[in-house]
């Protein structure tokens with residue numbers, strides 16, 4: 508900011524001393540940050556045969572896997588593969604309006620479908636990203652596979668990768 512701009516801002520904080528106003532001006536961007544991005548929670552793979560995909564991770568690669576769970580709110584079945592402090596989510600369509608059906612029609616053997624990143628305040632993240640013209644794929648967060656709110660970001664706004672945010 509130019510020195511004139513700084514002076515105008517500082518003048519607008521009339522009730523404060525000059526040095527107090529300058530301090531607030533400098534620290535403002537830090538104190539207004541309302542959400543933070545965290546670690547990768549899971550990487551998801553869409554698969555046409557979830558039993559076969561589960562068997563690969565459990566029987567061939569020796570990983571611990573969950574049961575298959577229906578997620579009717581999301582139009583998918585999920586199996587989670589436990590990998591230390593992260594996970595792979597295996598997805599298979601549930602119902603005739605599954606959001607992964609087009610993807611599987613285009614990728615017959617399945618493929619990497621999305622990454623899920625943890626955030627500490629999903630409501631603030633959604634407001635902020637909307638204002639920054641990142642398309643959210645639902646107006647409100649839904650409860651995800653871990654019982655926590657999740658929202659998806661359009662792959663065309665995220666370097667071609669579908670991104671899920673999960674509240675921690």
Ligand SMILES: C[C@@H](C(=O)O)C(=O)SCCNC(=O)CCNC(=O)[C@H](O)C(C)(C)COP(=O)(O)OP(=O)(O)OC[C@H]1O[C@@H](n2cnc3c(N)ncnc32)[C@H](O)[C@@H]1OP(=O)(O)O
Nearest residue numbers: 578581606609610620644651652653657659662667668669
């Ligand atoms: C249980 C929960 C949890 O973990 O808690 C979950 O994960 S549920 C996981 C399942 N739920 C979701 O995925 C919900 C969010 N997803 C959606 O709303 C949808 O899948 C969309 C991402 C909007 C895609 O929808 P749809 O395939 O019908 O549209 P479309 O074929 O017109 O695709 C639009 C463009 O995006 C591309 N596209 C589609 N899916 C993509 C993906 N997974 N990764 C990267 N690009 C993708 C298409 O190739 C196309 O690009 P071109 O135009 O260049 O060809």
Ligand SMILES: [Co+2]
Nearest residue numbers: 551596623671
């Ligand atoms: Co997911």
